[in-house]
Amino acid sequence: MKALVWHGKEDIRCDTVSDPEIEDARDAIIKVTSCAICGSDLHLFHNFIPAMEPGDVMGHEMMGEVVEVGSGINGALKKGDRIVVPFTILCGECDQCKRGNFSVCERSNRNKDMADKVFGHATAGLFGYTHLTGGYPGGQAEYLRVPFADKTHIKVPDSLTDEQALFLGDIFPTGWQAAVNCDIQPTDTVAIWGCGPVGQMAIRSAVLLGAKQVLAIDCIPERLSMAEAGGAITINFQTESVVERLNDLTAGKGPEKCIDAVGLESHVSMGQPDTLLDRAKQMVMLESDRPHVLREMIYVCQPGGIISIAGVYGGLVDKIPMGPAMNKSLTFRMGQTHVNRWTDDLVRRIEEGQIDPSFVITHTAKLEDGPDMYKVFRNKQDGCVKVVLKT
Known part of the structure; x- marks a missing residue:
């Protein structure tokens, strides 16, 4: 598949990488339909966040269609479901998740030992955001593996377009x-x-x-x-x-x-x-x-x-x-955002017309144009405020 890959400071490339596979019973695979470049991606682009490695797939704002589910999903998701993937990975079962503190989930950071040394206590796993937060491949790609997918998802109502729904996952x-x-x-x-x-x-x-x-x-x-x-x-x-x-x-x-x-x-x-x-x-x-x-x-x-x-x-x-x-x-x-804590209220506000989050989009491009769009976004060229990439 195609993906935007970090190769070092100010070096993002559109590479061909291996397709993701189910690794755990609670995994799902989605075909990404829309993703975005976030301001915090620029911190990685400029190499200000430690523990990035060449070959890491970028991106933590994404949505798409479920194409495969693990055996432990137990009906929470099925093939064909349209979902937004929150940038915070949550198990839904630990003490912090039970309190609604999803960005500090105690189980989703697979590099917990490393994060404990740096932060004192590990935070949640995050998509596309350094090995301190689990080293999970991000969603600026054609496909994405979603760990703990029975909890780490937002089902998108048919009434919302991709552009209206995409930003429920982060901004x-x-x-x-x-x-x-x-x-x-x-x-x-x-x-x-x-x-x-x-x-x-x-x-x-x-x-x-x-x-x-x-x-x-x-x-x-x-x-x-x-x-x-x-x-x-x-x-x-x-x-x-x-x-x-x-x-x-x-x-x-x-x-x-x-x-x-x-x-x-x-x-x-x-x-x-x-x-x-x-x-x-x-x-x-x-x-x-x-x-x-x-x-x-x-x-x-x-x-x-x-x-x-x-x-x-x-x-x-x-x-x-x-x-x-x-x-x-x-x-x-x-703190990082407890995304799913706010989902129901924000979906309701979009559906009622109180706000249409798509107002912020100024540029839409293809995934393969992503490396150039990082520079356009960084330099605020052509009135750029927000970039959405389509796969």
């Missing part, structure tokens, strides 16, 4: 969880750093959850325009002072809730030299992540507020102002 619930973690009240201002796909979903989620005003921070015109269309007041950090604008829009109090939809590769703000220093530290391996957004959120967040982190961080950050965070009584909530 829609990720943006939604980021907003839910803020415990949004009707009097709240919610500020969101990053207007990429996750940020766009967080904007619309905050609006749906009843925020008084939503402020969106980015510098890409197409992203800012899309954020404005979703109900946000926009701030261009290259032409405006983020701190001054946030103070102006909140009567000097700062936003009650702040969402980081950027993660480890934040860019330089006007007059903010810390990201330049972070880049230098990255180059000499003194730091793995660029946390400018985290620092800025801690500084501007209203005392007693909540900081919600949806952007991916991979390792070590430097110069985090813990003193201000502690003295301002800030609450931090973060």
